[in-house]
Amino acid sequence: MTRESMADILDKIAQMLELKDENPFKIKAYRSGAEVVRSYPDDILQLAAEGKLTGIKGIGDALRDKLTELATTGKLGFYEELRQEFPASLFALFDIQGLGAKKIKILFRDCHISSIEDLQKACENNQISALAGFGAKTQTNILESIKRRHTYAAQFRLSTVTTIIDEYLDLLRDHPSTLRVAACGSYRRSKEVIGDIDLLVATSAPAEITAYVATFPGIDHILVHGDTKISVRLTNGPQCDVRAVSNRQFPFALQYFTGSKEHNVAIRQRALQRGWSLNEYGLTSTNENAEVIPEINEEKDIYAALGLSFIDPELRENLGEIDAAERNELPQLIQQENLRGTFHNHTTESDGKHTLAEMKAAAEELGLSYLGISDHSKSSFQARGLDEARLLGQIAEIRRMNEADDTFTLFAGSEVDILKDGSLDFDDEILSQLDYCVASIHSSFTMEEDTMTRRIIRAMENPHVTMLGHLSGRLLLQREAYSVNHAKIIDCAAETRTIIELNCNPRRLDMDWRWWRRARDKGVLCSINPDAHNVSQLQYLHFGIRLARKGWLRREDVINTKSRENITAFLQLPKDQR
């Protein structure tokens, strides 16, 4: 049982309750329970196993008991019974656009359709258009959607959508009726993966804008097109929704479409307490005794009206940001311009595409004043990892380059493999000659959680290990994280003064943002590292800043905000004095 599989079961239950036409709020409770499980900032699996799921918002008596049963026995009777009622193949129908629980129920009950294949046959035999609530157009749309269903993924990495978002925002700004534009949704909140792209336009001519968007490049087909909203499927996969509102409505729509849903629900409740109703178009009084509504021109005015300091979009996950805003205790989040340098980068010496000199020049070009090099160690032979002799040669080369330049510092490091037993790929004699060392796992991914956690802890206990590389080993949308106990690793990092890396390669974004606040509160420092294998990947730092902000990190929590002088002194200190 993992956190994710536990959440998936709750979502699956919600889907089945929907098919049974259950109380919509019960269904919602399971969905929101799944969300709580996914984002709870502690080891919720262990809490459940120990029967300690009390006082968690969104988890009441019923969900608490079910999660406890799941965590202790690995099974859930309620879920197993529910599953008997529907064939497993039925759930694929939810992926068909335009089909929801109501229609799927009709198909299953009245036509005994229980799979995509059944549905396709029925459409081809013209049986669907005759059903009540269906028609010829619906039948055609279902067939189209069945044929297209494997073409598009449901989620995308941040790096997949950044370029097209910038391009579309520019095009929207070009329209003469445009007053303001913004990207909203999970992109603005800097989630590690994005569902769809939400763009917002303040305009005096909404219908003109939606018609204009229909002509944009990179559109595969149009999903819906109305006077104030258009949804298109882009050729590189994501769906893009553009909404056109008036300039007066813009701040409300921006707040609303940025989400998260959970954050917005809490914000709306706050408005209701003041006698106001908040939606995407404005703030209105619900009764005559309500407080007077102040003038709203910007998003921050909405938060101010509700007695809150401005909540940065990255924090809007309903994970305590509203309480903190009320007490005026939100962190001053790190910004891109605070970065002075970075660690964990590769060169042609191992599996990088550019030389030491080229990487240095690129870092200077970006305005950085220091760069850490950490090529792979000898066990990563697939990546041409360096042995002791080559590493010593690289250290000497870095020292020579530093002597010839007093405006920029290269730090000699290594991304040293953590071997199966937790020992390191180089001995202490070699490690002590480095300026710093990143310890990472590149082999034996499938270990029991306890064994893996002990393996990493043993590496962190080494006084030469400056920081831990990509903690979970996940590759977003591609490879699962290995089993590792984040909470224990964070505790160990705090004790041993080991820095944890925020690997900001958009395929990794590891350690996950959900753990950073906890780490920060225990005094663990972060290093934002691009894991660059060529010069252009140094730009990944900008994803790192976004995810660090999402993890509530401030300038002082991140070592690469230190000046060149300070970081040099810092790295020379013994680990336990850092």
Place this chain on the structure above:
DNA sequence: CTTTCTCTAAAGTGCACTGTGGCCAGTGC
């Protein structure tokens, strides 16, 4: 099913768009 300044009772976001069927319901966000 969960939460709550009505606490063994009630409330819980609300709208655009589409297609169908007759002035609405389902879907999706």
